[in-house]
Amino acid sequence: MKKRLACIMLNLIIPGLGQLVMGAWVRGAVMIIGAIACMIWFLYEALAPLLMMYRDEFSEEIKFHFGFMLTSLALILLIYLWSIADVVFCCETTSTNKDEEKDSCGEF
Numbered sequence: 001m002k003k004r005l006a007c008i009m010l011n012l013i014i015p016g017l018g019q020l021v022m023g024a025w026v027r028g029a030v031m032i033i034g035a036i037a038c039m040i041w042f043l044y045e046a047l048a049p050l051l052m053m054y055r056d057e058f059s060e061e062i063k064f065h066f067g068f069m070l071t072s073l074a075l076i077l078l079i080y081l082w083s084i085a086d087v088v089f090c091c092e093t094t095s096t097n098k099d100e101e102k103d104s105c106g107e108f
Helices: 004-012 018-021 025-054 068-091
Strands: 092-095 101-104
Touching: 004 018, 004 068, 018 025, 018 068, 025 068
Parallel strands: none
Antiparallel strands: 092 101
């Protein structure tokens, strides 16, 4: 149980990190890569119009794509929720005796 709680805390920092600790390498890697890709997408949508405006010497108004920005943020939130739910629901706790508990996660 302590390992599961630690994995949940790790997933709050970086989604997928808890899966790596539990041994679910594929799921952890997919979550980390997905979260990083969504963060890069959000930064691109937020900074590209500012850089274009600076390049064009402030001749046009800034046109942000708020739909894309919100979509990337929603995907990041979904990945965070998936990573936490994966640890809570998919990782089974097997107890060999009262004092010792073992957490295990399977692959896809």
